[in-house]
Amino acid sequence: MQRKLTYKIAFLIALFFCTSLSFSQSKKQQELEERRQELRREIQQINSLLTKNKSQQKSQLTLIEDLNYKVSVRRNLIKVTNQQANLLTREINDNQNKISELREELATLKDNYSKMIVTSYKSKSEQSRVMFLLSSSNFQQAYKRIKYINQYAEYQKEQGESIKAKTAELQVINTALLKQKADKQQLISENKVAQVELEKELKQHETLMAAINKDVSKYATQIKSRQAEASRIDREIERIIKEAIASSNAKSGTKSTSKSTAYAMTPEDKVLANSFVTSKGKLPWPVEKGIVKLRYGRQPSPIVKTIMIQSNGVRIATEKNAKVRAVFNGEVYRIIGSKNGNPSILIRHGNYFTAYSNLGKIYVKKGDKVTTKQEIGEVFTNPSNGQTMLSFSVFNNSKTENPASWIFKM
CATH class of the missing domain: 2.70.70.10 (Glucose Permease (Domain IIA))
Known part of the structure; x- marks a missing residue:
């Protein structure tokens, strides 16, 4: 009973740890996401300030300063987003490897479990068990055989629970993998938009600098x-x-x-x-x-x-x-x-x-x-x-x- 309780507690702890690990981003990923959001807010503030001042006749100097700053922040945003996408790629690869390992472990567990069930089925009758006990040469051997029968039954249950745990872990990592792939695709899409904006800003920058270089x-x-x-x-x-x-x-x-x-x-x-x-x-x-x-x-x-x-x-x-x-x-x-x-x-x-x-x-x-x-x-x-x-x-x-x-x- 104690052994069964200990195993269930271990199973729950393992499942909780696995869930937390799969659904929470790594510390580095969190730091990159915070930085990315800061840069996005900064660009929004720049756009807001530029829009509010749009009616003013700005000097070439002010315009180029604003654009220089905006280009710098935009480049940083693209860089951080790329870092995030690359980190997600590594995490996706790790999870895919983990899934492959878990599937192999699960297949082995199921194969062993099925063999054990067949063996158990062949000798499951009460008569077989009684004959197994009665054939003991002495009381001590009979006691050991009773203990063996109980341990074997407990081991069967543990193997079944282990299969459940591995299946649950596999499902959790699969779910995390799907989310990571979706997150990566979102980052790639956002970076494409940012790259288009950067190209527009660089063209504006080139035009302004050409005017400034004349004088x-x-x-x-x-x-x-x-x-x-x-x-x-x-x-x-x-x-x-x-x-x-x-x-x-x-x-x-x-x-x-x-x-x-x-x-x-x-x-x-x-x-x-x-x-x-x-x-x-x-x-x-x-x-x-x-x-x-x-x-x-x-x-x-x-x-x-x-x-x-x-x-x-x-x-x-x-x-x-x-x-x-x-x-x-x-x-x-x-x-x-x-x-x-x-x-x-x-x-x-x-x-x-x-x-x-x-x-x-x-x-x-x-x-x-x-x-x-x-x-x-x-x-x-x-x-x-x-x-x-x-x-x-x-x-x-x-x-x-x-x-x-x-x-x-x-």
């Missing part, structure tokens, strides 16, 4: 002008942070020199800074919806490759009237005005600072305490081209850091 110097001047304005704002923010560091050292009584680089923190500042660091990689986006058009670091211009762009933060394209949100609890350290551009907000989080530039409206003032996701302003929308672009930076004291390391899924 490269004109566009190079525009790019350099943008870079100069961004660098000016970066220098101003850096200057203000260095002043804040010097001021904090003076207040704390710390000997301050021109080389002082660390903000002198109060116990409350240290708690806030530690909390900020703990949230690294989990901070919310500074706008509810947006796509990163320019990433952190030194990089060649996507239009004029010979021009290098230094980005101390990220530039996020968003929708008109988009609200700017504080990414963490802190204090508004400064509202930074600009003669040629739009204002910025600098928020301090202990010895960390976050900067939000190119704002059209400001909702806070210097000294205000802000909380995570609190609206602090509105992104400026350029009336000439309809672009709504937020520049966002993260500083550790006066040193810039990559915002993508701090913001969730940037």
